[in-house]
Amino acid sequence: MNTASATVPSRLADIVGPSNVVADPAQLAAFAIDDKKPSVSVSPQLIAEIVEIVKFARKEKLAIIATGARTKLGIGLPPRQYDIALNMTRLDRLVSYDPGDLTLSAEAGIPLHKLSAILGEHHQFLPLAAPYFDRTTIGGTIASGVDGPLRQLYGTARDYLLGMEFVTGEGVVAKSGGRVVKNVTGYDIHKVMIGALGTLGVITRINFKTFPRLLSSRAFVSTFQTLERACGMRNRVSQSHLAPVTMEIFSPGVANLFSTETASRIAPNSIPENILGGSRWIFTSGFAGNPNALARYENDLRKMAEECGAVDAAVLEGPQLASAFALKREFIPLALSFSSAATILKISVLPRQIAEALTAATREAESRHLPWVVMARGVGMIYFTILAGESSEATKQQVVQASDNILLACAALGGNATIPWCPTAWKNTLRVWGPPRADFAQMLKLKKAFDPDAILSPGRFVGGI
Amino acid sequence: MDSHAINDLKKLLGADAVLHRPEELLLYEYDGSVEVARPNCVVFPRHTKEVVGIVQIANRYQIPMIGRGAGTGLSGGALARQGGVLVVFSRMNRILEIDVENQCAVVQPGVVNADLSVAVAQTGLHFAPDPSSQKASTIGGNVSENSGGPHTLAYGVTTNHVHSLEAVLPTGELVRLGSPALDSPGYDLPGLFVGSEGTLALVTEITVKLTRLPETVKTLLAIFDTVDDATETVVDITARGITPAACEMLDGWTIRAVEAYVHAGFPVDCAAVLLLEVDGLREAAEQHAEEVADVCRLHHAREVRVARDARERDLLWKGRKNAFGAVGRLSPTYYVQDGVIPRTKLPQTLRRINEIGEKYGFEIGNIFHAGDGNLHPIILFDAREEKQFQRAVASADEIIGFCIEMGGSITGEHGVGMEKDRLMPLLFTEDDMNLMRRVRDAYNPVGLLNPGKIFPDTKGCGEIHVRPLPVAGASRA
C-alpha cells in the first residue's frame, strides 16, 4: 500500500464510522475475488454514505466492487483493480410492501430468504429461486444475473422487476421505473443493471412485483435411456396446454452430485435412487393447481412420458418435492463443491436445439475423458458442467480445448455460451465471456454513460468492461 | 428543408416513396394524440438498407428523423416536433420467419400486431401483447412504446415478448441487440431499447416470442350499481391473489357510449361493469371463473354473466376494444390519460376523478385496465375553444397529480412522448433524467432522432421548422 492509500481506511471511517471499516488483511480475505484482496472493506448503511464513498473513490482513482453475501463473486473475469469492497449487507431494510397491490421495495442487501419469509406471511412469494438461496442478497442475485427453476413459468427478474435505485460511477443517485405493476415512464434502465455485475452502478433499492403463493404443487419425474428421448418429452410438454412451473433435464451422473454431504444439507429428504436415474437421463417438471388440475397434470404427463419412451415415472410431493426443488435451485453450488476444478458452461440455445448443443458438448468432454454433468432448463438454458478433478496444467489444456469447441458449436447454432464459473488460474486462458459479441460496441457506450472512469467492478464483465 | 435532401431521398427510395408537398403532409401532422406537428417530408423504406440510407442522408443535412408505424400512438411519439423526415414503416410489413417449434417469429416493424396473431393462429400460438389498437398498430410501434393491452395483466407487456432487435442507430450504424436464445451475455440492450419511444434507434427487425393459446377461456361480465362496488371488487380479486387474464372496467357513461355504437350487450342502466377473463387448463379455469364470480357477488354485483360461446365473448371484447371509437362519436375531442396507481388505491382514485370532473365541469369517462391499476380517464372537451383545452389539460394534470400522490406513475402504456414531457419532473429528479439523457445521447449523440420527446429539454434541438401548433394546445408547447 502506498502512502496515499494508507489513509483510505480512515477517510472511509469518516464516512461510515470506524466500526464499519475493515483494513485487516486477514479479515479481508473473505472479500477476495479470484484471489485478489481489496485493501479495505466498508459497510455503509445509508445511500448517502454510498454516494460519499463512490465520490471519494472516484477522486482517488480507486476501484469499488459491491458485495452482498459474497456467494457469486467468482462469476466473470478477475477484476482489473480492486481497492474497496463495498459491503452492502447493512443496507437491508424492507422499504415498503403493499400485499394488496402485490408490490414491494427493498434495499439491495436484504437476504432473499428473509424477504421470502416476509412475503410468506402474506401467502406471497418472489419467483427468484436463485442459488445460494439461504444466504444470497437480492442485490447480488440481480447483479449477477443468475436464473432459477421458476423461470419456466415466471420468466426472469427482468419480467418482474418494477424499478430500481442505484448509485452511478460518478456518485449520483438515480432511479428508473417505479413501484406500480405497469409503467412506461422514462427508459427502463433497471433492465440493464440485471446481470451487469455491478459495472454500471451500485444497486441500492429494488422494486418487485410479488406473486400469490402457488396452490399445492407436485413434481413429475421420469427417466429416459437417451438424451433425445428426454428432450422429446420436453418438446411434447411444451406443445401441450400444460403450463408447468419448472422443467429441467438432468444427465446421468447427477445422482453423484445429489448424494454428497453438501447436497444432504440442502435437501435432507433423499430422493429415491431409481428416480435419480442411475445411467439414465432425467426429465422433471413441477406443476401446481387445484386437485383436478393436479390430477390432469399427472395423467397427461404420465401418458406423454410413456409415448416418449420413458423407462419409469414418479410423482414427488411433500418433503421429497421440496428437496427436489432445492437441488434444482442449488445445482451450481453443488457442482462447484463437487470438484475443485469444476467448470460450468452456461449455454443458451433455442429450446429445440438443446439435444444438438448437448450432443456436441458431451462429445467434446468425452473425447478428452473429462467427467461431466448437465442440468438443462426447458426454456433452453444449459448448465454444462465439466467436473475436472484437479486444476493441473494438463487438465486445463483439456478443458480449454473442450470448452473452446463447445463455444464454437453453440455459436454455430446461433446460441450463446459463456463460462461463468471455473478455477481462477484458468480464467486468462478460457474464454470466460464466450466469443466476441457483435453488440459489444453498444455496451461500451452504456458503460461510459454510467461509469466514465470505470471504477465500478472494472474488468469483470463481458469484453473486460 | 433543403431540396437537395429531398432529391437525395428520391434517388435512394424512388419518387413514389417520398412525400413532401404540403397537402401530402397533412395526414402526418397527427397521431392518436391531441398534438399536431408537421414533418417536412415523409418517406417509406422497403428494407433495412434503405433505412440506413435515409439515416445517412438525414445526417448529411442534419435534419431530424422520426420513426412511425400506424400513427395510433397517444402521446405524440410519432410526430415531427421539430420537423424533419418522418420514416414510415408501413412498407416494411413482412413476417420474415415463424418458428412454431421454438415459439418465436421474426417480423419487420411495420407488421400490424393482429396480423401476426392471425398468421400463427392455426399453430395454436399468438403474439400476446394485445393493445386495443391491435388491428391497426404496428409491432414496431408496440416495441417503441412498450405497449400493453387488456391481457397484459397475466401475459406481460411488449418487452416481455421481445427477444432481440435489429436497429439502425441515428448515426447510421446497423446493430443487432440481444439474441433469439435467452440471456444474451452482456447488458440487456433489448430491454433498454424497447420502450424508448423511438429516441434511441429506428427498429428494422424484431424477434418476438409467441405464446400458446389457452385451452379454456372464460369471459365474465360483472354488472354493478355503484362504481365503488366495482373498484372494491378489483381490490379484492387482486388481494386474494387471483390473477385473471384480463380485468377491465367500464363506467356507466362509457357503457352507454359503447352500447349506442357497438351493441355489445352491456346494460345501459348500471354504474359500472367489469369485463373479466380467466384462462388456462380446463380444470383450473373453471374453478377460477367461479372464484372470480363469487368475489363479484360478494361486492354486490347485480349480475355476473358468463359468455356462452366465442361469439358472445368476441362481442364483449368488441365493446371494450371499440370504446374509444364510440367516445369519438360523442365529442369533437377527447383527451385520454394513462396514469397508474397501486391497485389498493382504486376506489378513492375513481372517486377523485369524478370530483375533478365536477370541479371543471367536464364529463370524464373511465374505461381502463383495472387489474393493472392503469387508468384511462377520457376527458371530453371541445377543442375549438382554446379555454376548454386549457381546462382539460388542467383537469388531467390534477388526475395525474393524484396518481403520483398515491405512489403511481404518469403513464402505464401510452408513453411520455411530447405530451407528458413536462410532467417527468413529477416522478424523476434532475439526476434521474440526466442519466437517461446521457443514455439517449450515447446512442443518439446529435439528437437527430425524434427530438423533443420524453425529456423536458431542448437539447439536440435543431432549427425548428414547424411550430408544434396543436389543435388547441399552443399554450402547452
Ligand SMILES: Cc1cc2nc3c(=O)[nH]c(=O)nc-3n(C[C@H](O)[C@H](O)[C@H](O)COP(=O)(O)OP(=O)(O)OC[C@H]3O[C@@H](n4cnc5c(N)ncnc54)[C@H](O)[C@@H]3O)c2cc1C
Ligand atoms: C383506439 C386506440 C386504442 C389504444 N389502445 C392501446 C392499448 O390498449 N394499450 C397500449 O399500450 N396502447 C394503446 N394505444 C396506443 C397505441 O396504439 C400504441 O402506442 C401503439 O403501440 C402504437 O403503434 P403505432 O404503430 O401506431 O406507432 P406510432 O404511433 O406510429 O409510433 C409510436 C412511437 O413509436 C415510434 N416508432 C414506430 N415505429 C418505429 C420503428 N420502426 N423504429 C423506431 N421507432 C418507431 C414512433 O417514433 C413513436 O415514438 C391505443 C391507441 C388507440 C388510438
